Amino acid sequence: MTVENSLAEHAPHAQQRDHISLTRYSGRFAPSPTGPLHFGSLITAVASYCDAKAQHGTWLVRIEDTDIPRIYPGSENHILRCIDAFQFEPDAEIIFQKDRLDLYAAVLQQLQQRDLVYACQCTRKMLGSNHIYAGTCRNLGLNFANQAIRVKVTDQEICFQDRLQDKQCSNLAQDLGDFVLKRRDGIINYQLAVVVDDYLQGITHVVRGADLLDNTARQIYLGQLLGYPKLSYTHLPLAMNAQGQKLSKQNLAQALDLAQAPKLLQAALTALNQATVELDTPARMLTQAIQQWDLSRIPAGTALHGYYL
Incomplete structure (x- = not known):
């Protein structure tokens, strides 16, 4: 049975593919509502949008909110207001992952049927400081109910050519071990949902x-x-704060001031080292930015020079 057939069987109300038409380039902006969007989020939104549109592709928005206990009150609404304020134009309806849990459950069931996942009873306390999971529960045959679910990894090198960060390689068995797809509390892991x-x-x-x-x-x-x-x-270099930390909700990065959308948009393009865009409405600025978009101008490395509040 194919994956698409499996999904159709377990979630018959859902289309096999959401997107209305598959294009040569289809990108997305997928923020998590664990806090308001900040300048680092804007950089990602701008880069993903311009890169897609410069190649005559489509651009989608997805709210990655499977970790429901970590949703910050009002943050989902703030994300939607940001999309409007910066005049981004998604090419399909914005989706929320918390509305799609049946789809992830269908994939988990398929993986279980193929013996590619197993139930794990290990707690964080039991694992201690070990960052590589030793496969403690892999062969115990535990019941899947009320347990974490881990995927079995194989001893192989996985490599990909990042358009900015060059070739990247990792052996999951040696670097991480079997990793969690569903937590003990029932929360679907980011890795599976994305x-x-x-x-x-x-x-x-x-x-x-x-x-x-x-x-x-x-x-x-x-x-x-x-x-x-x-x-x-x-993978874009990260905007940093004065302490040399990446801008993040955990580091209390300032929420985007939507009243300053044109100036913030200009600052994001400057941080990405793109050609100058004159202050105007965000829509006109984005149109100019798309026409001038040049991925090769983005600074090398994983951190942007300078810092951003």
Whole structure:
């Protein structure tokens, strides 16, 4: 049974592929609503949007909110207001992952039927400081109910050519071990949800921050298990604060001031080292930015020079 048939069987109300038409280039912006969007988020949105539109592709927005307990009140609404204020134009309806849990469950069931996953009773306390999972529960045959679910990884090198960060390689068995797809509390792990949704939405190109670079091998591996097409990856250098930390919600990065959208948009393009765009409405600025877009101008490395509040 194919993955698409499996999904159709377990979620008959859903189309096999969400995206209305598969294009040569389909990108996305996929923020998590664990806090308001900040300047680092804007850089990712601008880069993913311009890169897609410069190649006459499509651009989608997905709210990655499977970790429901971590959703910050009002942040989903703030994301939607940001999309409007900066006058981005998604090419399909914005989707929310928390509305798609049945799709992820269908994929998990398929992996279980193929004996590619197993139940794990290990707690964080039991694992201690070990960052490589030793496969403690792999052969115990535990019941899947009320347990974490891990995917079995193989001892192989996974490599990909990042459009900005050059060739990246990882051996999951040696670097990480079997990793969690569903937590003990029932929360679907980011790794599974993003792979399934990128496939179902017809995504071909992923443009995101370099903080997610080490997630990519896991996602490629899952995609291989499920027979999904290969994706192109571009990991952007990160905006930093005065302490040399990446801008993040955890580091209390300031929320985007939507009243200053044109100036912030100009600053994001400057941070990406793009050709100058004159202050105007965000829509006109984005049109000019798309016409001038040059990925090769983005600074090398995983961090941007200077710092941004």
